[in-house]
Amino acid sequence: MSETIKFTIDGKECQGTKGQLLVDAAADNGVYIPVLCHMRDLIPAGSCRICTVKVNGRNMAACTTPAEEGMAVENNTPEFLDIRKAIVEMLFVEGNHFCPACEKSGNCDLQALGYKYQMMVPRFPYAFERREIDATTPKIFLERNRCIFCKRCVRVIKDEEGRNIFAFKGRGNTLEINIDRKLAATMTDEIAQKAMDICPVGCILKKEIGFVNPIGQRKYDTMPIGSDIENNHQ
């Protein structure tokens, strides 16, 4: 039997099971902690840092920290709202994002967080990095200008024998997402669709479908990001 634990987020009493990741435990209690790299049941990447919270006075990523009995978590404080806004701004200046022309617009987690944190003009200078688009594989466009290095594709998308189709290349500010041309050629439509769906931004695009959903019918058109979690539990 898994052990039930109690903890608080911004003073709200919460319950969870011992060892459950804080970000999931929070969601189960109707508390939204923003994520970009995290996906439930997947090994945490802990790379986007947008889920940073304060636990008993220490800054931690909620997606890599197991919930423990008696934890006092600070989440929606002015300090973290500003940090999250800064991270969103940082991702916008690091890549090259032109939302109006983007296939993922309206379905994009980064854009949705930009709205949530009311980003107007990023406080950081734009990097105007040159990034190559890779359209050489049969099913996928890799629009690297929009990659936020969340590693979801690296962690989820494998070929039939479990080999990585996506992987990082380089390090630091030369980092880029790489696609294996040989293995990508064996991707099925389902896998390609899945790759596009899990990519939180418009970097992985399935060819030939473009703008399938018109404005008004996209994921975040009517419902701000996180509201599903917040509305589930009153």
Add this chain to the structure above:
Amino acid sequence: MKEKIISIIKAHGTDTARLMDILLRVQAEFGYVSTEAVSIMATMLHISEVDVVQTLSFYHFFTTDAVGKYAVYMNNSLVSCMMGMKEVVDEFEKQAGIKFGSKTPDGLIGLYYTACIGMNDQEPAALINGIVFTELNREKVRNIVADMKAGKSVNDMVAVIGDGINANPLMKSMVKNNIRKSGPVILADYTLGIGIAKALTTDSKSVIKEVKDSNLRGRGGAGFPTGMKWDFCSRETGVHYVLCNADEGEPGTFKDRVLLTERAYMVFEGMTIGGYAIGAAEGILYLRNEYTYMKAYLENVLNDMRTKNFLGNNILGKGFNFDIRIQMGAGAYVCGEESALIESSEGKRGEPRNRPPFPVQKGYKGKPTIVNNVETFCSVVRISEKGASWYNAIGTSESAGTKLLSISGDCKLPGVYEIAWGMSINEMLEMVGAENVQTVQVAGPSGICLPPKQFDRKIALEDLPTGGSMIVIGQHRDLLKDVVLNFMEFFADESCGSCVTCRSFNMILRNAIEKIVDGHGIKKDVENMLAWSEILRKTTRCGLGQTSSNPISTTIKNFRELYDARVKDVDYQSDFDMQKSVLASCEAVGRSSVVHE
């Protein structure tokens, strides 16, 4: 090429966990790792090509283009620049007829920069095909390049041999030890075997208790209590591992270099005691690539210890089995971070892991592992020999024992000093013969830039903690340009890139300090840098990002006047430099700009 690559892969058991070694061998053999090599590795190891590339592309010393028959890697870290790197670079470029970052058309000579190579006491220094060249000057460079053109082997270019073990036939290196001060723990006379023999007469719990009672804390910088780490690890079940962190990447530290040569037996003996304490049968020495010149000697020491039954099966007849292998790095500062070191030892990218789990729970190959610094293991040997209370009596109440300092920069006697914890910076400066000091960079770029009014502070974990790097910076240096910008360039290059914040902020902060150095800065920029440093510190996975803004934040705090003197008090100033921007196009069309002169 194909046959050779296949045989290299087979020699490493066709094991993906040995990908680092496979790549190192291929790089050494051919001077680069070709796409064909990548493809062969992927097929034989049954991983995808992008998987090979993700490791390959992470490390500085792996290249996908041939580096040249003679590859010069010039240290461009702070102290090398302070000691005259510019002249050396200029002479190399003149003699070879190419710029740094390229190779001669005939493929003979390649010139590249690299981060600190652990020779700060004898700069400017460079690696040429893995061999260390120290105290370079124009004349030496002229001779070196002439030798290259004559086809001389790099080993034969080493004219004067260094002292101590550096002169060992397996090393024949020009590196000098520069041991300036010995202390009772590490650099006092040492005889192989006393420490381990004593440990093996007691049980493992007693060994851990002795280390705990000694109050030894880690010497790699973080100062975690060693006994406690070993205790946590020993409580876990199953196979255990011992890792020795010889990555020594913090610019300005070079004391492990001296220990790995002059006290190699002691390092391995300490690892063996650690193995006995936690119940491990296997140890790994993770040696930074820059120290490849020591490898043959170290392998020989291991063999000697096996012959003498200090390693291998049934050590000293006490029924304990333990052996050690050497894992070479390939050029990445972040691999000194303990979990990145583990990843790298497993043949992967050196990306720090998320914690929990900690290495003592799930480390190398997912098994409980202790990672300790070279000097920590040496200390353990003496603690075993002399006892915890003997050790504990040295140093301060919070910091027991002695510390090796690597002192370099503007001083008369750069080198390695073993001091008891508790020495003040003033005393240290007197010891090394330093005058007119503007600041001391305590604990390397990730540490703090200390102003003179704080020179009465003590070198101790409770006051000024340090892994050993101490860089003395004279009054005549331009602190922001020479020091801060150099350090920020280092961090921007060395971030592993996993965290959004560390990847981007280090670049942004680097550009921000450059803007100020270039004279385009405004007051607001300084405030921004402080605020952004704070966000970076709070939101990263590992210690690199938590400390990489220190060059900026500690100089703003301690040397604010230097910033104020350089920035304008206006609301807006673009960092766009018209003149710089049109330069390339002017050059292309052969004109010069009149408007933006």
